[in-house]
Amino acid sequence: MNILQALFFPPEQPGGVSSMVPYIQDRFKAMGWQTELFSLPKRIRGKGQEELPFVTFDVGPYKGNATVDKYLQTLMDYLWWTRLRITKSYDLIHAHHPIAALVMKRVFPDTPVLLTIHSSYERELMLNGKIAEGGLEHQFLTGLYGELEQLTDGILTVSASFRDYMAPYLKAPGNVKVIPNGFDEKRFRPVSHENPIPQLITVCRLVPAKGLDVLLRACALLKQRGKPFVLHMIGDGPIRKELEALAVELDLYDDIIFYGYMLHPEEFMPFFDIFVLPSRAEAFGSVFAEAALCWLALVGTNVGGIAEQIDHEENGLLVPPDDPEALCEALDKLVSDPIYRYNMARAAWNKAKQVYSLQRVIVQLQRVYESFRPA
Template structure:
């Protein structure tokens, strides 16, 4: 008999976690599983790329409003008014006041709102063997609203960096059957924070959605008249684009003819554009915006730079390793699970001088750059069969 599995994800914008889910869905044997995907904030395009066997459950407007998406707070308030949810309208206003005026973390305000109001949400009318929560309040939805034999949280990042209310997290994590982690380091951090999860957390590495990349190639060709660097990241302070801009300026001042392409978008775009202008790098540091086929661009560059301050297990770094492009990363806590310094990449400290020095080293030492890239290709991990893994849970 087929197993019924539900994946719940906070949104279907195409970022790293969404690509990983897509890659997993591409590898599943649909003679073994019936797969549903619930998207709490269905405003993106990911659902159009799922295999035809996947049943997409679209959240209604009220459920989406209960998650309080940060990019559509006025929409949220409008939904509450239209549905005559006056109490929720007032509590949402209070959460926004606490965030905007009192400078309290929005993640925590969102958690508190959910705890106070989730009892008003409808229960899922389907029974599942497994249900997985991915990102945001997805695990909370799984715990509160889903009937499943086993419920799992999916650890996508360094849990210390999420700035969430640990008391509320504890309340929910004590109600789940286990957790999956994208890396051993993320598993260790998570278990240190929530010791009762020891023995109930398993590592399940990301896949790259290769068939997805094949479907979305374009004709963009990067100029070969300069040294091409690339960063693939959400435009967010955690991703370290400020370090990249400062490092770029140091390299330009030394006379290097470089183009530094940045693939990604986000709420920090205006600040980054302003900083690029302040450093007079408009012709050097190019914000390409969001691109579906990031791998296509990575393959055309000379050096991949990942200046992040926090990661789980970076999809972008895995893409660069797959492409055999030499890598420079910053020394965020989980980096050593993907990069062995001096073997398949160079690890820089969190300052623009060391970051620029590591990049300069690869510009000067072509043999080292070639060796790092080849080592990445040679060490491609054996892929775990997801069908066997899910059946073993």
Template structure:
């Protein structure tokens, strides 16, 4: 911490100053977890600020500012635009932070260099949270991250899968902190489930007797939308009473719309774009579907469990460590549309199974609580910020 700063927790009662650094504040999983964790922060012991790199990736910035947390945009226009690094260094110098908490590898790999460029006695302690799988980044970023991560005072992983994917030499100093969501929204949505089901089914023109299968994810290759579209086409061939709706946007929008048209799915599969009411869609669904090819611990899975929607998900990343196949969800191999539609057919034919999976999912709710995660992380800040 800064050399002439009074220690937090001393007689003067100074709060620890924490800067959270992240690549962007768009509607992504890590970004949404950040908002919910900040909402649960201890305002009596910590002063937080947030810095984000990418200009325009700021959809969640107002939500953070509404919490009373200052937000600093560093104005990068692309990964190769490194003008953010000296801006970040100035923010570090002027802000006199005790702790800098990096999220996501690109931000951490380069941000640590800015921290290390400060005079030794004014360098804040650094923390890194791994949200996904270590190898799922470009080789240059991975190499720089591996070289500099040893400088961090604490290394956290959001799931056992993220921890297991760390290089062996890092696991001994890392630990899992399962992040969580603000449970206020899911509890309120659950109380309105009947109303939401009626509204959403009318909006999407879901026929009586059909099951509404919802997914929420960016339109990216790793999310497995091609698998879900092929499964929907197979469900149609089998005559299954299923309707599909996907909330999210992304670079593959045109390609996926064309695939939907080529498969002749029509209104049986609707792309809804970004939906601020995604939680309400998940609550209204008969089934939540996660066809991903890779995942860490997806926020939307936490939301689906918190509203008790039956889940069918790919057995990837942290998902099998959360869901017990047949008890709290149905797990299927990634990239296999036949296995996915088989699981959906099983649910369509068995209301009792749907009810059991819904109850099982709801029983996981307390495992994904933002307040518990925030308190755990803040204990790390105290440990390293006073060291």
């Protein structure tokens, strides 16, 4: 089969789907399948003029809203770039973003278009304080789920919890297949080490949705208990200055290292002890599987795909979101007991190897792709 993997972000972007799909491409190429990647370069902004029609709702009442207009312009830009750059046909198009799926079905109406929805843009905007639940932008963005269900030939997502999240906006949510993200084990090499002081690490974009303010408050409580640690924060984002100010306010600045953006954090993670990220929502949370493959003990919130990766007190610890005291208690358990920490990390590594290996995901995707094979 000749398959196009249609991304939104260019494949060189770090994290999540953008870094995962090239590995999928390589595996299918090794099996003799023709697979290509396509994405919208960052420089393409404001080029498109051709509007896409919507079939399940009237987009007219939403125009004039800044968030909606930006989304519609991005759709037109992606359409312009697709018409300009793609001159051949494919047996199947696997889109990894709603914009890519809507455009590809417009350009290739007779080609099966499969969509994996990896995350929720509207939920991210709400948690980051950009839009209100039930507002105009929220109505438009959630309305897209029905549009995608109507136009695409199949929908996948990365966790059962995210399928449940989408269910109210779909006519047949039971048709959505769950295939979690997969990771090439060769990228992750656990390193034997003994840190005299427990080393905590978090890797994410610095935005409110990740709950990093909660993490700092939990660390302040941990410090008050007299427990030594160092917290390493890898990532950048709009609230970095706020987090640095909060660290100073909580008397934590000497206990935290802010690294900023890092292209390949998985090369850095194996030298630490505990991965912690108290997200307020996650469709999957790829970084938890990556940390597990680096043999780190895991602490996360009982939300979305995190709760599907972590079995509480078996391969990590789960805490409620927005609860610094509970997060402090979980960190205290791991910081205080190296043997317990080691056992959690080993169990996390075992589960990640078994459930989130790239080969397992390739097998699942191959079955789905085969169902679209031309007669």
